[in-house]
Amino acid sequence: xxxxxxxxxxxxxxxxxxxxxxxxxxxxxxxxxxxxxxxxxxxxxxxxxxxxxxxxxxxxxxxxxxxxxxxxxxxxxxxxxxxxxxxxxxxxxxxxxxxxxxxxxxxxxxxxxxxxxxxxxxxxxxxxxxxxxxxxxxxxxxxxxxxxxxxxxxxxxxxxxxxxxxxxxxxxxxxxxxxxxxxxxxxx
Numbered sequence: 007x008x009x010x011x012x013x014x015x016x017x018x019x020x021x022x023x024x025x026x027x028x029x030x031x032x033x034x035x036x037x038x039x040x041x042x043x044x045x046x047x048x049x050x051x052x053x054x055x056x057x058x059x060x061x062x063x064x065x066x067x068x069x070x071x072x073x074x075x076x077x078x079x080x081x082x083x084x085x086x087x088x089x090x091x092x093x094x095x096x097x098x099x100x101x102x103x104x105x106x107x108x109x110x111x112x113x114x115x116x117x118x119x120x121x122x123x124x125x126x127x128x129x130x131x132x133x134x135x136x137x138x139x140x141x142x143x144x145x146x147x148x149x150x151x152x153x154x155x156x157x158x159x160x161x162x163x164x165x166x167x168x169x170x171x172x173x174x175x176x177x178x179x180x181x182x183x184x185x186x187x188x189x190x191x192x193x194x
Contacts, residue, residue, distance in 0.1 A: 010043040011062035018050065019066040025050045025122050026069075033062070050120070051127045069122060073130070076119045078111055088119055088129075099126055107182045109164040110135050131182045136191050137161050139176050142168065155187075 008019055013031045020026070030046040043060045050071065076088035076097060084101040086108075097119065103126060111117060111131045118130040142158035155167035160180075168187045172178060179188040 007065045008068055009062065010045075010060035010064045010066070013043055013045060013060075018069040018071050020069045021066055024052075025071065025127075029055065034059075050122065051125070072121045073118045074121070075116050077114060077116050080113060086129075088117070091116075097126070099129060103127060104129050105131075107131055107185060109162060110137065110160070110180055110182045110185070112137065112162050133182060134179055134188065135182055136177050136179050137164075139168070139172060139174050139178060142172065142174055144173070 008017070011033070013028050015028055015030065018025055018027045026047045027050050028045055028047055032044045033041065034044050035041045041062055043062055044057070045060065046055060046057050048055045074090065076090055079087045079089050079096070081087065081101075082098075085098040086101060086104060088097045088099060089095070090097060099119070105128065108129060108131055112135075115132060115135065117132065119126055120128040120130065137160040139158050140161050143156050154170055156170060156172075157165055158168040158172060159165050164185075166180065166185060166187055168178065172187075172190055173193065176193045177191040179191055180186065181188050
């Protein structure tokens with residue numbers, strides 16, 4: 007059991023049969039009246055975000071979310087298949103359970119599959135991935151203004167903005183949390 011006074015960002019707890027994750031919290035002590043905890047919480051199953059206030063002594067059962075490393079093997083329409091590297095079990099996950107940053111994942115990458123009591127509710131891709139540029143416009147000599155970018159298509163089909171010196175065939179590192187170009191790993 008955890009109390010609202012012990013809330014921290016990222017913590018998960020159970021409330022009314024739902025698993026909630028704390029996005030933000032603030033302990034408030036008004037001049038008059040009792041103290042309370044103002045929170046912004048996300049339902050990890052549905053993804054909805056709400057703001058709520060709690061009495062600091064309110065108690066909630068801790069929800070244990072399982073994070074398991076699984077290898078993305080292939081997709082079949084709206085089903086994306088992941089393999090448990092310990093048991094070699096195939097776990098199909100519906101496209102609706104995948105986040106927007108899954109567009110940076112290619113086959114055979116290891117992701118964290120999130121589940122609660124056996125029900126899968128999300129997939130976390132690796133924080134950084136290295137992908138090849140398959141299409142981009144050439145950068146022009148003399149176009150040297152600071153922080154100028156151009157669109158580029160990656161081998162997964164995702165599009166991002168990259169610096170002018172990046173060319174087709176280059177391998178770049180991307181932060182999947184923000185979708186931003188980090189650095190060029192190798193050039194063609």
